[in-house]
Amino acid sequence: MGRVTGRVCIVTGGAQGIGRAIGEALLDAGAQVCFADLNGEKVAEVAEAANARLNGRAGDAMSAAVDVRDRAAVRDMIAGVVARFGRLDVKFNNAGVNKPMNFLDVTEDNWNFIMGVNGLGCLIGMQEAARQMIAQGTGGKIINTASVASRQGFDNVAPYCASKWAVVSLTQSGARDLAKHGITVTGFAPGVVATEMWDEVDRDLMAIGAASRPGQAMEEFSAGILKGRVATPADITGTTTFLASPDSDYMTGQIVMIDGGMTLV
Template identity: 40%
Template structure:
């Protein structure tokens, strides 16, 4: 019987890559995104590729929306087996210029979203009487703290902590909770980080920040979405049944923990 996975923030970017890999692995997938246009486009692409897929728009910062995501999976496919809390945002700003509005927004999405998604998924796993897996998007910024990324780094440290706490409490229900920690990828998020860093540093030109970070990677190349998807694929599989409470770095050799 095919397993079912929900991937938040999967209309594009790393989330889409993760969803594609899980679909290739035989999962029935529920795509979720706040951007309905990219969500529908990705759903159409998946269906054309022959994957069993459903989609649901919503806001991961809202607790009720996560319940809706779970209901979409159950209504379409009868169950839920894996919940990937992938959705997230970044904020690039000097520490002293980071605003209350920015802090509230990034914590609502990156931290509250992970909490609410884990709760909704765990309740469904328990109701089903089945084991389940929650897989959270952390970051190398959950292991190291970066200048100009103070708020973002704080949220990812919080995600790591939630992963640890949830894994301890939910183990008795045969639910594992882990996180993946990407490094430097050529994504829209990194394009924004690069552009914002140039604004605050007169000595930098467009592309310099990305070049600086990616140039320090031991394996000599920046990250591709597939590099992250491969790790999530493993964590979603039965091969990872004995792994819980871990925030695993997949960065080509940049942050060593």
């Protein structure tokens, strides 16, 4: 028996990086998983590959194309998961975006794009998952992806930092409100993780003059990591599977830092 055997989970931002790793680790631990992402074609390939490696459990992974800012689309995704697997036990609000801009150059469009996905998308995901869990009457777990940027601001990614501070506040607010329904709300805060998103950030920082060569940004951001290296998605999934499992049932309202000691709070 795995740590999350029989649990039905949704992971947004599941087409790549941390989200894909979270979903695959949940499958390995016995869960049924919906990989959800704005890129429907790519996330369908992820679910197909996941099912192919499950052997006798093929069919425990599914995919959904969803814009987390669209409440109707989120409702439809959850309804599809319930139709397929019968319930929803765990919802990871992991979808996130970043688009670095120098502080004085941040525009309303930049702010609204990042806050829309990372902030509003988290709120909608929490609300709609909670409504389904309340209707089931058996509690559940909501898990949000924060960031090391939720603990301190960085000059070239101010809207991203603000959006991840919002995730922390939403986690605490949701935990207070949903406890009476047996729903826990937690989160985790990665530091520098070698993913496709960081590759994009690296290119964007060079484009705005904040870095002069490939890899410079990651080197500078990770210079103070006590573990002495950047993380891989596999460094994150032990904690995320724990948060989805019964082992964390007495935790709520908390954000777990997984940054290798980059920020001590």
